Each structure stands twice: as structure tokens, then as C-alpha cells.
Amino acid sequence: MMPAAAEGAAPGSVGAPPAVAAAATPATEASATRSTLFLSDQHLAAARPRALAAFHAFCAGPARAAVAVYMLGDLFDFWVGDDQLREPIVSDVVRALRGVTDAGVPLFIAHGNRDFLLGERFAQATGAHLLPEYAVVDLYGVATLLCHGDALCTDDVDYQAYRARIRNPVTQRRLLRLPYVVRRQIARWLQRKSAASKAGKSDAIMDVTPAAVAAAFRTHGVRRMIHGHTHRPARHLHVVDGVECERIVLADWYHTGSYLEVGPDGVHERRLSGG
């Protein structure tokens, strides 16, 4: 349901791996029709009208021409259970997502640290498939690992302890039995607590660790990974056991809507105009 997490830090210097800046250019219709799209960290909420507008533009536009769309977590700023479907902004978002799946575009949604309670009712309402914590997909011949990214921030010991507790199915069942208004209050409380705890943590603690990244590449036997969460968009090169691996970090939607387009001709960053 909530953070205590480390995302939202200002972009800053990253550790060992060099960051490669990628140019954002407008998508052409021809490329979009053959591409798979990735986005994360929309943090949709009533208080973020620009992100909502950009999201609706994405769903009505580029998403419908894609081969498939992957949303890698924190679509919502908080999710206290599928009874949140009753909220007006949520029904608008669900309708937009349904427009994508009704257009025949497969839609995959991962849980973020804020919306990890997205469940089956949400999936049924949108027609989306909920992704497991780690998923490997073949993208035009390149096996690519997808995840939200919060589990890779292993230096943030407090957050990982909180995560282990809150992701426990017993804890979640107990939480979901509480009345909706109580869960909303807990979400707000956790949000304040998270903001306070982030203020006292360094950028390095809240970023992914090289060890966790290397372990993920090894465990899943891939050379490319796409994730969000840290709000530090970049393309990093890592050398794992002598093999060059690429890690692409998606941008958040705090100021502009953006997504990653992966097609047979490579990887492109796209920004939504007016988002």
C-alpha cells in the first residue's frame, strides 16, 4: 500500500556504472506500431492532474498502436485494496486501461512499493495481466528482466525490513480486512512517515546496489534489465562476470509523461507532448 521507500530522490550522481544519456525524440507512427512500450512511476492521484492528463493521452494514443505495454509499478500513488476502484479518478484510469486492452493490446502491470495491493478485481476490470516480482520477456531476441526496482535497493535496510513485513500474505490479509477508511488513514500515515524517513537518507542509500543488480542479472541469466522506482532515468552499463549488461531505469511522471519504446531497431525514450 505504501512507501517508507526510497523513491523520489533528486537525480544525482550514481555509483560505479556510467550513465548514458538517451535523447528524447518524438515517436513516429511507423515505429510505434512495431514496438513494445515500458513506463513506470506515474504515481496517479487526484492531486496530480497533469500526470493524469498525460496518462489518458498515453492510453488513447501510443499505447493502442503498441505490440504490448508494460507498466512497471507505482501506477498509483497509493492502493489500499481493490475497493479503491470506487474512487472517481480510479474509474477513469480503469476505463483508459480497458480501452488499451479492448484495442487488442496486451497490457502487463507490475506491483510497485505503493500499489502492491493491486489485485484480481483490478486486473479483471482493466483486462491487464499482473506481473510477478521478476519477469523475463524476449524483446526482439534480447531476454530482458523486468521489475519495479525497490527490491534492488538493498542498502536501505529499514525499507527492506518494512517490505518483508508488508509483503507477507498474512499481514496483507489482515490489512485488507480493515475498513476502507481505516486503510486510507494508514496509507496517509505511511506516506508522511516515508517522507520524513527519506529526508534523513542519502541518495546512495536509496539507489539500487551494484551487488543486488549483479545478483539479479546472474539469477535470471539475462543481459538487459528494465526497472523504475528510483526516479533516476538512465541507461547504465554493468559488467557482470565479464559480460556487459545493460540496465535501463524508467523516468517518473512527476513533471512529464514519458515511456520507453523498444522495437526491432532498438531502444528509444519518448516524451508525451503536453504531458
Ligand code: MN
Ligand atoms: Mn516505487
